[in-house]
Amino acid sequence: MALIAVPARAAIDVSHRLPPLEFTLRDDEAHLLNQDELLGHTVLLYFGYSGCGDACPLVLTRLTRLTRKVDPSGRDVRILFVSVTPQSDPPQVMRAYLNAYDNPVLTGLSDPRAEGLARRLRAAWPVLSGMAPVHSTSVYVFDRKGHARFLLPEGDSDADWRRAVRAVMNNQ
Numbered sequence: 290m291a292l293i294a295v296p297a298r299a300a301i302d303v304s305h306r307l308p309p310l311e312f313t314l315r316d317d318e319a320h321l322l323n324q325d326e327l328l329g330h331t332v333l334l335y336f337g338y339s340g341c342g343d344a345c346p347l348v349l350t351r352l353t354r355l356t357r358k359v360d361p362s363g364r365d366v367r368i369l370f371v372s373v374t375p376q377s378d379p380p381q382v383m384r385a386y387l388n389a390y391d392n393p394v395l396t397g398l399s400d401p402r403a404e405g406l407a408r409r410l411r412a413a414w415p416v417l418s419g420m421a422p423v424h425s426t427s428v429y430v431f432d433r434k435g436h437a438r439f440l441l442p443e444g445d446s447d448a449d450w451r452r453a454v455r456a457v458m459n460n461q
Contacts, residue, residue: 300430300439300453307429307437311352312332312406314371317397322378324435330362330367331458332431333441336385336403336412338374339386344426344443345370353392363394366454371406372399399432410437432457 310332313323333352334460337345360366365395370379370387378386383397407413426443430453438457441450 300441300445300449301427303429303437303440305409308409310431310435311409312398312401312402314398314400314406315380315382317399319380320395322398327367327369327431328435330431331365331422331433331454332367332369332429332435333454334369334371334410334426334429334431336371336373336407339376339378339382348426349387349390349395351450353390353395354447354451355454356392356394356426359451359458360394365458366394367393368392370395370397372397373403373407373457375399375401388432398434405454425429430454430457432460 310324313321316322334355335345335348335352337348339345344395347397349368356366356368356445368382372383378397378399380397380399383399387395387397410429419452428441429437430439430441432438439453441453
């Protein structure tokens with residue numbers, strides 16, 4: 290795996306710190322999807338839920354802008370939006386929610402087994418019932434082989450996110 294030079298502020302290097310992308314989860318069309326179907330694509334993974342009133346819409350909008358800039362053809366990048374409330378986000382709810390972003394590379398995953406993926410990636414997962422879910426607002430970036438490369442913090446600029454994703458796309 291080649292080293293990727295990205296300014297420290299632009300992304301948190303998680304190479305060799307997080308496990309590779311590995312999952313089998315139900316997507317927003319009620320089909321099972323696994324990591325093998327994403328090999329060859331740079332994957333941007335974000336945990337959230339359709340009822341999130343602030344963070345999720347902002348991050349998904351940013352990811353849509355980002356993919357249109359770094360991959361206008363839609364051939365190289367995939368976005369996975371993994372629900373932290375799968376009981377409230379069945380496939381038809383996820384599909385309806387994600388349709389608003391008009392982004393063909395955006396796929397929702399809603400499956401109780403997603404908690405295992407979150408645990409593997411050390412992501413926050415809601416555990417308190419009766420309260421709004423608390424989740425991370427960072428985006429995971431995986432290379433074409435499924436290796437974790439970067440964590441994109443919410444506070445970084447769109448340009449920083451683009452630079453980090455392009456670095457991963459260009460070094461594979």
